[in-house]
Amino acid sequence: QRDTQGRCRCQDGGTDVILPKRIQRLEVFPPSPSCPNVEIIVTLKDNRGQKCLNPESTFAKNYIKRAIKKRSAE
Amino acid sequence: QRDTQGRCRCQDGGTDVILPKRIQRLEVFPPSPSCPNVEIIVTLKDNRGQKCLNPESTFAKNYIKRAIKKRSAE
Numbered sequence: 001q002r003d004t005q006g007r008c009r010c011q012d013g014g015t016d017v018i019l020p021k022r023i024q025r026l027e028v029f030p031p032s033p034s035c036p037n038v039e040i041i042v043t044l045k046d047n048r049g050q051k052c053l054n055p056e057s058t059f060a061k062n063y064i065k066r067a068i069k070k071r072s073a074e
Numbered sequence: 075q076r077d078t079q080g081r082c083r084c085q086d087g088g089t090d091v092i093l094p095k096r097i098q099r100l101e102v103f104p105p106s107p108s109c110p111n112v113e114i115i116v117t118l119k120d121n122r123g124q125k126c127l128n129p130e131s132t133f134a135k136n137y138i139k140r141a142i143k144k145r146s147a148e
Contacts, residue, residue: 028138030097067102067104
Protein backbone atom coordinates (compact mmCIF):
# COMPACT_ATOMS: atom_id res chain seq x y z
CA GLN A 1 0.00 0.00 0.00
CA ARG A 2 1.39 3.35 -0.97
CA ASP A 3 2.01 5.72 1.92
CA THR A 4 0.90 9.17 0.88
CA GLN A 5 1.29 10.62 4.32
CA GLY A 6 4.31 12.06 6.02
CA ARG A 7 7.05 13.83 4.20
CA CYS A 8 6.90 12.07 0.88
CA ARG A 9 7.60 14.31 -2.09
CA CYS A 10 4.97 12.70 -4.30
CA GLN A 11 1.51 12.92 -2.85
CA ASP A 12 0.00 10.68 -5.49
CA GLY A 13 1.28 7.71 -7.48
CA GLY A 14 2.83 9.96 -10.12
CA THR A 15 2.32 10.06 -13.84
CA ASP A 16 2.84 6.88 -15.88
CA VAL A 17 4.53 8.39 -18.93
CA ILE A 18 6.63 11.45 -19.75
CA LEU A 19 7.92 12.22 -23.24
CA PRO A 20 11.63 11.27 -23.11
CA LYS A 21 12.69 14.34 -25.08
CA ARG A 22 11.17 16.53 -22.39
CA ILE A 23 13.26 14.94 -19.62
CA GLN A 24 16.21 16.97 -18.41
CA ARG A 25 16.95 15.03 -15.23
CA LEU A 26 15.50 12.08 -13.35
CA GLU A 27 15.96 11.71 -9.60
CA VAL A 28 15.50 8.46 -7.68
CA PHE A 29 14.92 8.73 -3.93
CA PRO A 30 15.18 5.41 -2.08
CA PRO A 31 12.90 4.76 0.91
CA SER A 32 13.97 6.78 3.93
CA PRO A 33 12.77 7.68 7.42
CA SER A 34 10.87 10.59 5.88
CA CYS A 35 9.14 8.50 3.21
CA PRO A 36 8.74 4.72 2.90
CA ASN A 37 8.24 4.83 -0.89
CA VAL A 38 10.76 4.90 -3.69
CA GLU A 39 10.08 8.20 -5.43
CA ILE A 40 11.09 9.30 -8.91
CA ILE A 41 11.02 12.98 -9.72
CA VAL A 42 11.58 14.17 -13.27
CA THR A 43 12.76 17.68 -14.04
CA LEU A 44 11.44 18.85 -17.40
CA LYS A 45 13.41 20.86 -19.96
CA ASP A 46 12.78 24.54 -20.61
CA ASN A 47 11.99 25.28 -16.96
CA ARG A 48 8.74 23.37 -17.14
CA GLY A 49 9.04 22.25 -13.57
CA GLN A 50 9.03 18.83 -11.95
CA LYS A 51 6.76 15.81 -12.10
CA CYS A 52 6.49 12.67 -10.06
CA LEU A 53 6.91 9.56 -12.19
CA ASN A 54 5.24 6.33 -11.10
CA PRO A 55 8.13 3.94 -10.33
CA GLU A 56 5.86 1.01 -11.09
CA SER A 57 5.07 2.17 -14.60
CA THR A 58 6.47 0.30 -17.56
CA PHE A 59 7.70 3.60 -18.92
CA ALA A 60 9.80 4.35 -15.83
CA LYS A 61 11.43 0.93 -15.87
CA ASN A 62 12.16 0.98 -19.58
CA TYR A 63 13.36 4.56 -19.67
CA ILE A 64 15.98 3.97 -17.00
CA LYS A 65 17.04 0.66 -18.51
CA ARG A 66 17.37 2.24 -21.93
CA ALA A 67 19.27 5.24 -20.60
CA ILE A 68 21.88 3.02 -19.01
CA LYS A 69 22.10 0.73 -22.01
CA LYS A 70 22.51 3.61 -24.45
CA ARG A 71 25.43 4.87 -22.44
CA SER A 72 27.09 1.48 -22.55
CA ALA A 73 26.70 1.12 -26.28
CA GLU A 74 28.53 4.36 -27.09
CA GLN B 75 34.33 6.26 -26.36
CA ARG B 76 33.51 8.34 -23.36
CA ASP B 77 33.53 12.11 -23.96
CA THR B 78 35.17 13.74 -20.99
CA GLN B 79 35.29 17.14 -22.61
CA GLY B 80 32.75 19.89 -22.72
CA ARG B 81 30.25 20.51 -20.00
CA CYS B 82 29.85 17.01 -18.64
CA ARG B 83 29.36 16.84 -14.89
CA CYS B 84 31.52 13.76 -14.47
CA GLN B 85 35.06 14.26 -15.66
CA ASP B 86 35.95 10.61 -15.23
CA GLY B 87 34.02 7.37 -15.60
CA GLY B 88 32.74 7.56 -12.05
CA THR B 89 33.00 5.12 -9.18
CA ASP B 90 31.77 1.54 -9.69
CA VAL B 91 30.17 0.96 -6.28
CA ILE B 92 28.61 3.06 -3.51
CA LEU B 93 27.24 1.57 -0.30
CA PRO B 94 23.44 1.64 -0.76
CA LYS B 95 22.81 2.80 2.79
CA ARG B 96 24.88 5.89 2.07
CA ILE B 97 22.72 6.90 -0.90
CA GLN B 98 20.28 9.72 -0.31
CA ARG B 99 19.42 10.50 -3.90
CA LEU B 100 20.44 9.30 -7.34
CA GLU B 101 20.18 11.55 -10.39
CA VAL B 102 20.17 10.34 -13.98
CA PHE B 103 21.06 12.88 -16.67
CA PRO B 104 20.33 11.67 -20.21
CA PRO B 105 22.66 12.74 -23.03
CA SER B 106 22.16 16.39 -23.93
CA PRO B 107 23.74 19.13 -26.05
CA SER B 108 26.03 19.92 -23.11
CA CYS B 109 27.18 16.32 -22.59
CA PRO B 110 26.87 13.25 -24.84
CA ASN B 111 27.13 10.78 -21.95
CA VAL B 112 24.48 9.46 -19.63
CA GLU B 113 25.60 10.64 -16.21
CA ILE B 114 24.58 9.36 -12.80
CA ILE B 115 25.25 11.54 -9.78
CA VAL B 116 24.69 10.19 -6.31
CA THR B 117 24.10 12.47 -3.35
CA LEU B 118 25.38 10.91 -0.13
CA LYS B 119 23.64 11.06 3.23
CA ASP B 120 24.87 13.25 6.09
CA ASN B 121 26.03 16.02 3.76
CA ARG B 122 28.86 13.91 2.44
CA GLY B 123 28.62 15.48 -0.98
CA GLN B 124 28.12 14.01 -4.42
CA LYS B 125 29.79 11.29 -6.44
CA CYS B 126 29.61 10.25 -10.05
CA LEU B 127 28.51 6.66 -10.44
CA ASN B 128 29.64 4.68 -13.47
CA PRO B 129 26.42 3.96 -15.43
CA GLU B 130 28.06 0.90 -16.91
CA SER B 131 28.81 -0.69 -13.56
CA THR B 132 26.90 -3.75 -12.45
CA PHE B 133 26.18 -1.98 -9.20
CA ALA B 134 24.47 0.97 -10.89
CA LYS B 135 22.26 -1.27 -12.99
CA ASN B 136 21.30 -3.53 -10.12
CA TYR B 137 20.75 -0.74 -7.63
CA ILE B 138 18.27 1.05 -9.85
CA LYS B 139 16.53 -2.18 -10.80
CA ARG B 140 16.24 -3.20 -7.17
CA ALA B 141 15.01 0.22 -6.06
CA ILE B 142 12.16 0.11 -8.53
CA LYS B 143 11.32 -3.49 -7.74
CA LYS B 144 11.29 -2.88 -3.99
CA ARG B 145 8.78 -0.12 -4.48
CA SER B 146 6.51 -2.38 -6.48
CA ALA B 147 6.62 -5.17 -3.93
CA GLU B 148 5.36 -3.03 -1.07
